[in-house]
Amino acid sequence: MRVEREKSTVTVFLEGELDHCNAQQIRRIMDQAIMDKGIKCLIVDMEQMAFMDSSGIGVILGRYRQLHQRGGKMMVRHMNRQVEKVFRLSGMEQLIEVV
Amino acid sequence: MEAVNKMKISFLSLPENESFARVAVSAFAVQLNPTLDILADIKTAVSEAVTNAIVHGYQGTEGMVDVEAQMHRNGLLQIIVSDKGCGIGDVEMAMQPFFTTQPEKERSGMGFSVMQTFMDRVEVHSQPGDGTKVLMEKKLIVS
Numbered sequence: 001m002r003v004e005r006e007k008s009t010v011t012v013f014l015e016g017e018l019d020h021c022n023a024q025q026i027r028r029i030m031d032q033a034i035m036d037k038g039i040k041c042l043i044v045d046m047e048q049m050a051f052m053d054s055s056g057i058g059v060i061l062g063r064y065r066q067l068h069q070r071g072g073k074m075m076v077r078h079m080n081r082q083v084e085k086v087f088r089l090s091g092m093e094q095l096i097e098v099v
Numbered sequence: 100m101e102a103v104n105k106m107k108i109s110f111l112s113l114p115e116n117e118s119f120a121r122v123a124v125s126a127f128a129v130q131l132n133p134t135l136d137i138l139a140d141i142k143t144a145v146s147e148a149v150t151n152a153i154v155h156g157y158q159g160t161e162g163m164v165d166v167e168a169q170m171h172r173n174g175l176l177q178i179i180v181s182d183k184g185c186g187i188g189d190v191e192m193a194m195q196p197f198f199t200t201q202p203e204k205e206r207s208g209m210g211f212s213v214m215q216t217f218m219d220r221v222e223v224h225s226q227p228g229d230g231t232k233v234l235m236e237k238k239l240i241v242s
Contacts, residue, residue: 020150021114027205051139053146054213058205082139089216090209 003033009041015048018056040072047078057090102169109165112157121145131239140217147210148180148233156184174240181232187225
């Protein structure tokens with residue numbers, strides 16, 4: 001999993017699968033990526049993410065709440081059809097921009 | 100309705116087995132030549148049911164999760180995920196979108212909603228102290 005920072009924007013490149021089994025590990029990586037309060041935008045790149053279930057909704061919403069509290073924003077990009085179906089079912093596209 | 104093929108697997112309630120269960124059921128379902136989208140729906144629904152058994156049924160304790168699948172001549176796939184864990188007191192409430200008993204762990208409460216959206220039919224049978232059985236159906240061939 002790769003993390004890139006450019007000024008106040010961090011991009012996390014997720015890989016593989018996001019389910020209950022590995023949610024904690026991915027949560028930790030994303031929390032480290034946005035730990036610096038100067039981070040105002042988190043982009044989650046899912047091009048290499050093959051599968052996500054509702055455990056992923058909890059992980060993404062948890063990070064969204066942290067950023068929202070500090071006036072930041074979150075975006076997701078490159079979701080496959082399965083991941084996007086789970087994402088949209090939860091209504092997250094009303095909070096998190098899909099680019 | 101007579102099944103043309105059946106499978107059953109049992110495994111310990113370890114998170115590592117969530118992936119194993121969804122891959123096993125989808126490999127079984129491939130025999131009915133589903134589209135990739137339908138296969139993804141099945142994998143997702145199985146993942147939710149098995150995760151519920153591990154997280155809520157056994158709550159970190161060790162137990163066995165059973166996954167059975169049957170395919171029928173008319174293209175119907177039936178999947179049963181069952182555990183002998185703590186059971187659900189109020190099934191109707193548990194199935195409400197965003198309802199979770201573990202918000203502090205960032206559980207989304209969307210597990211049953213995903214199952215209901217991704218499958219054609221979902222039934223939940225549960226009693227406190229007597230485990231939970233989730234029956235899911237998906238028609239893979241439109242006749």
